[in-house]
Amino acid sequence: MGLFLNVKKGGMSTTVQDFGRWGHQAMGMPVAGAMDPEALAVANLLAGNSPGEAALEITLLGPTLEVEGEGTVAASGADLGLTINGTPAPLWTCLSVKTGDVISFTGPKGRGCRAYLAFSGGIDVPVVMGSRSTYTRAGIGGFEGRALKAGDRVSCGEPLPLWKRTIGFSCPESLRPVRDPEAPIRAVLGPQDDAFTPEALETLFGSTYTITSQADRMGYRLEGPKIPHRTGADIVSDAIPLGAIQVPGHGQPIVMLADRQTTGGYTKPAVVLTADLAVLAQRIPGETVRFARSTPGEGAKLLAERAKRLAALGQLRSEYRTRPQAVGGEVKATSGAFTLRIGGKTALIEWQEL
Amino acid sequence: MEEPRTPRLLDAGDSCLVAEFGASVDRALNAKVQALKHALAKCAVKGIVELVPTYRSLAVYYDPLLLDREELKKRIESACETLDEASQAESRVVTIPVCYGGTFGPDLENVCAYTGLSKEEVIARHTGRDTYCFMLGFTPGFAYLGGMDESLATPRLENPRTLIPAGSVGIAGKQTGIYPIDSPGGWQLIGRTPLAVFDPLRTPPTLVEAGDWVRFEAISESEYEAIRAAAKAGQYTVKIALRKEAA
Numbered sequence: 108m109g110l111f112l113n114v115k116k117g118g119m120s121t122t123v124q125d126f127g128r129w130g131h132q133a134m135g136m137p138v139a140g141a142m143d144p145e146a147l148a149v150a151n152l153l154a155g156n157s158p159g160e161a162a163l164e165i166t167l168l169g170p171t172l173e174v175e176g177e178g179t180v181a182a183s184g185a186d187l188g189l190t191i192n193g194t195p196a197p198l199w200t201c202l203s204v205k206t207g208d209v210i211s212f213t214g215p216k217g218r219g220c221r222a223y224l225a226f227s228g229g230i231d232v233p234v235v236m237g238s239r240s241t242y243t244r245a246g247i248g249g250f251e252g253r254a255l256k257a258g259d260r261v262s263c264g265e266p267l268p269l270w271k272r273t274i275g276f277s278c279p280e281s282l283r284p285v286r287d288p289e290a291p292i293r294a295v296l297g298p299q300d301d302a303f304t305p306e307a308l309e310t311l312f313g314s315t316y317t318i319t320s321q322a323d324r325m326g327y328r329l330e331g332p333k334i335p336h337r338t339g340a341d342i343v344s345d346a347i348p349l350g351a352i353q354v355p356g357h358g359q360p361i362v363m364l365a366d367r368q369t370t371g372g373y374t375k376p377a378v379v380l381t382a383d384l385a386v387l388a389q390r391i392p393g394e395t396v397r398f399a400r401s402t403p404g405e406g407a408k409l410l411a412e413r414a415k416r417l418a419a420l421g422q423l424r425s426e427y428r429t430r431p432q433a434v435g436g437e438v439k440a441t442s443g444a445f446t447l448r449i450g451g452k453t454a455l456i457e458w459q460e461l
Numbered sequence: 462m463e464e465p466r467t468p469r470l471l472d473a474g475d476s477c478l479v480a481e482f483g484a485s486v487d488r489a490l491n492a493k494v495q496a497l498k499h500a501l502a503k504c505a506v507k508g509i510v511e512l513v514p515t516y517r518s519l520a521v522y523y524d525p526l527l528l529d530r531e532e533l534k535k536r537i538e539s540a541c542e543t544l545d546e547a548s549q550a551e552s553r554v555v556t557i558p559v560c561y562g563g564t565f566g567p568d569l570e571n572v573c574a575y576t577g578l579s580k581e582e583v584i585a586r587h588t589g590r591d592t593y594c595f596m597l598g599f600t601p602g603f604a605y606l607g608g609m610d611e612s613l614a615t616p617r618l619e620n621p622r623t624l625i626p627a628g629s630v631g632i633a634g635k636q637t638g639i640y641p642i643d644s645p646g647g648w649q650l651i652g653r654t655p656l657a658v659f660d661p662l663r664t665p666p667t668l669v670e671a672g673d674w675v676r677f678e679a680i681s682e683s684e685y686e687a688i689r690a691a692a693k694a695g696q697y698t699v700k701i702a703l704r705k706e707a708a
Binding site for chain 2: 130133235248294295348351371378379380407
């Protein structure tokens, strides 16, 4: 039996997100999905789920949720002051919750603005066009297509086997995603770098930009030295890739994020590396951004490192779950794991006594 | 103007490449985009996440952990060598029934006043010529249609509306289009279709795809209600014809 979450307070903007609604941009359907997908994956692994399960994405001011049922919860990403029943609770750890427990947040501690809260079984909302992610602008996906509010009752799915044995498991510091608030944001030139003079591109990569108050899941509008166009800002509409730096006529860059529209008619001198988007998405208005030139190869390398960290965490989880436990005075394995190779493919088989 | 056969491959971050055939709004150019899309979809390259055709280019989203960028470039280039726009010579014509004027088309009179045409003439010209869907974008399910009779061109409203119901058919300059979802907007509304041009819960969610033609068909208010009810009950079959094009 899965958990239910009775929402007492919705928080600033709490939405259901997974890895996003890929595959439908040709229909004009924005992708949405977690702004910090690695943090989402870590929270899921800790809660006993598969990495891309639907969880709650929380922005700055978190919700208040009353739990019904029995299961696990794990928080990752920014430290927004997680408490359970009024007592501060650790992030990056699988915690058990039961009926009557109240999960709430006291407010941001330090920097970072997005936290992920994963529950055993994941958030059980209908799959729409292949995803549970919320795209609020069109009211598609997630919980009724919108952010959570007081009075909502959110159901979680059936937990995966071994969820109980995950309780207490935590993510070592070395496998937590680093979101340095001062780190340069790396980007690859193109597709319309030729619409700008070399000086304009130097301005883009050599200046410090400030995140304006118009910064949300759709994009971050930045303010700083103007990036002038050679001839004009308008192009015949083409696709807007995730992370595209769009420069309209006013010459100020906008970084296009998860909820971006699929196509647009403004020049894009560069596109931010996928792995660095989460670094940007954890910053808030008033904080700054410096861009650094990079290559697609570096971007691919960072994504490979991300995949490696997540695989390592998955491995640690199965070791944690299969550790011997004392049962009736003697140490006895009630579950285990082994690796199976069939035709060159490797599968990790986990088992437990029911 | 003859556009190059081979597209320019433009960098668009670490997980996307853009194959750009030109910089204009042109059907022959768009046919190349569609042909490349079909060619790549057909060879089902492992690691390609999705293909997004626009007016003049094809965005190829890929997973760099599954597909090497240089390998992808080679696949695109070899697909371009055997590109066959002729295979796209037969395209779909999707009929969209529209109830013009009245409460569904509150700006039909604006269009008449601006163009000097009668209501009947505006409707006749709007239904009289098929329009081509270059791409979808802007909002979920919005089709960029080209080829409307230019005598119907009317500027946008000075004061955009805050809420336009889904299905509204409008004119903005030389463009015509259908609002796929309730949204704000400044188009001159001339009618409304009873069909859901976009429904995220339906497969496929859109009625019109890039590369299709759209034929507007005038219907009465009672036909509007009848089609709406039938479509809701899943008992309406959208009229689709095939159009043969000389290459």
